[in-house]
């Protein structure tokens with residue numbers, strides 16, 4: 001899907017799942033911080049301009065599909081879209097394009113004022129949307145087993161026990177990045 005189609009589809013879904021005033025704020029937030037042009041990684045899935053938006057929309061659609069097929073219940077019925085679209089906003093300022101001998105490539109930046117991954121997304125969203133506790137848990141733990149600190153497993157288990165949709169969020173993220181390749 002090309003970048004314009006991705007943005008158009010995302011805008012339609014933002015209008016569907018957010019109240020009108022909030023939809024304006026969410027679009028403004030994404031536009032301001034370069035969501036539509038950012039990559040999703042330096043060398044893995046979505047390592048091209050627009051990769052972040054493509055990946056995020058894919059995760060949102062996977063979570064909506066899983067919710068419908070499996071009858072998942074959420075505190076906020078719009079959460080599958082909210083979590084999917086916004087779980088990786090931490091990546092909006094995580095990469096920069098540099099020129100190399102072979103052309104261009106993305107490298108990590110190190111001037112963000114927030115660290116980690118899911119936590120960074122939650123920090124960046126704090127002025128944009130009021131997340132439910134379930135949405136916070138799902139965004140915080142969307143990397144599941146790919147968290148680097150193994151001591152975190154206990155907390156991941158606790159999060160799944162309290163909010164089973166944490167596991168489905170991680171599944172939707174893995175489906176997009178490891179099966180669909182976006």
Ligand SMILES: [Fe+2]
Pocket residue numbers: 087088117142143
């Ligand atoms: Fe992520």
Ligand SMILES: [Fe+2]
Pocket residue numbers: 055059087088173
């Ligand atoms: Fe992701």
